[in-house]
Amino acid sequence: MSTLDVGTYSPREKGVAGLLGALAALLLLAVITGVLAPAYLLYLVGLSAMYMLLSMGLNVQWGYGGMINFSVAAFFGLGAYGTALLTASGSPISGGVSPVIALFGGLGLAAVLAVIIGYPTLKLRDDYLAIASLGLAEVVRIFILNESQWTAGSAGLTGIPLFFSDWPVLGDLTYPYIFYVGGTPLFNMSQSVVTSALNVVLVTVIVAAVYLFLRRIHQSPWGRVLRTIRTDEDLAETLGKDTFAFKMQAFVIGSLIMALAGVFYSHLVLFVSPSDLQPITTFYVWVAVILGGTGSDRGAMLGGFTIVAIQQGTRFMTDTGALPIGAAPLRLMLVGLLIIFIVRLRPEGILPPERELIWPDSLGGGRDE
């Protein structure tokens, strides 16, 4: 009982929180001492939040519903390409559409693909779904790579605007932007810092909204049925649930969240190319989910940080020349070893779902007694 009381945290949770706090302090110190550019730190925050979103999307499919989706990269890529094709100046199709509208283009593409992939595969055995979804994700990548009359092919899409580029105030800031308090100039911020900060604000809003939404549906009767399906699909079927419909809904919701991450990525990095759809992207997200704890949204957040730490850490280590191995194989190696060791040593992940599954009202006694 005591481990589930609201307000008390297990030693592991305290440990994770402490570690993240220490890491944040270290990064802040690096910024203050000038080792790390503030804009770059903000960029990294945005990137980890994007991986969080991807992990939360996969969590709906794998964590809640037990569906092995190996086409994360495809949904992410469709979100990214959907918005890029509509907004980018380098787009072979249209370009120039407002990002706020293009957002729905990316989401729409992903939803259509989710139904196309999901309809034939969600009826299959779990391991068949894994194989089929990886295959179909490759089809999407091959398509984007080869149909250059629509997608610009291997060159990728450039000239993607910032998400806020056509907003009334945020789009017209002049740089360096000087922040006044009572008529006296206080900060003098460069363009890169302001845009990065805006991106962080944007992604924070998205992550918070998605988190609250997922928390709500996870605890709803719908989420309960989905968890039953994950544990024993035949049982759910026996109880009269249309398991295919539930799985399809979860698959589409998860895919939309991944596409949302892709849309954000486009407007963060301002460049997309078919290499963003490589299978490694899918497996980064898998590592994030199984490391954090399958079915746990807080775990997904921890996983998101870890992935960015791997990507940036390997870059930093190879930049300093301390290692005899390139960054790409080092990342592959780390991702591979992480997968092997998590399944071996801690299959439930670092922050497995505990209180996520319980209504706050039913905890802590008091009111019910």
Place this chain on the structure above:
Amino acid sequence: MAQILQYLANGLVFSSIIILGSIGLSLVYSIADFANFAHGDTMTLGAYGAFVAFGVFGGLGGTILGLPIGFFLSLAVGMAIAAVVAVLTHIFVYKPLDTDSIGLLITSIGVAFVYRAVLQGTFGTDFLQYDIRRSGPIPVLLDTLDVAVTQRDVAIIVSAAVLVAALHLLLQRTTLGRKMRATADNPDLARVSGIRTDRVILVMWVVGSALAAAGGVFLALYSQLDPRIGFEILLVVFAAVILGGIGSVYGAMLGGLLIGMLHELTPLLSDIGLPIGTAYAPAVAFVIMVAVLLVRPRGIAGDMT
């Protein structure tokens, strides 16, 4: 017509490679009971093993079917390396796991990445070639049938046929083969009948990985060698296994033949006016795979062992 014959000839070469890959994948699927995503990278591993060995043995004189004797020696070395690595992986990674087939599947992806990371870190990502001079098409076939087939293509087909025949004899004519078939069919029953299934599983890893390595070597010989070749072909191999029926070695052979042929027949689609280029050859294989999964999940030979 000559064009179709040409596609079929190419298909036969590609099928040989896919068959070698799919046998091992099917064996693991039936005996160890999981979809082994590291199988493609085992193929790559064998190809690099042979590449290194070829640097040593390449100079050995004499040729068979236009390929130096040293190449076949290197092929054997590559197969041995892949078998040893697969057995070690089984002992140190898969066996201690207390998990279900999905956990094993996810672990195998980790294993695949580690294999590829080691190869990529050691050899880089540049394309490599076995240092064997390419020869032109065999004149007789070119003159009579108007089909361009090189000696190298014939060597790949013949070598694959020899390996497959050897496997057939092993499975059908030896006690070990009977034990393997019994274990694949029903591991529990095999164990209570006194078969040491642990050992059979080790043999299965050896056989499956060695054949995969041979497939990898021929794939590298047919096109080129880089750290991604195995993973890129893995999905086509999966398509072959699923088409043939998971767990059936002979089904995997048949599935490999069909998928390999269809893969190389893809240009026909653009010949008849469909805008589907050869880049979509793997896509065609996946679509067939998904169709098979929907219509006949047991595959075309799912009941035979």
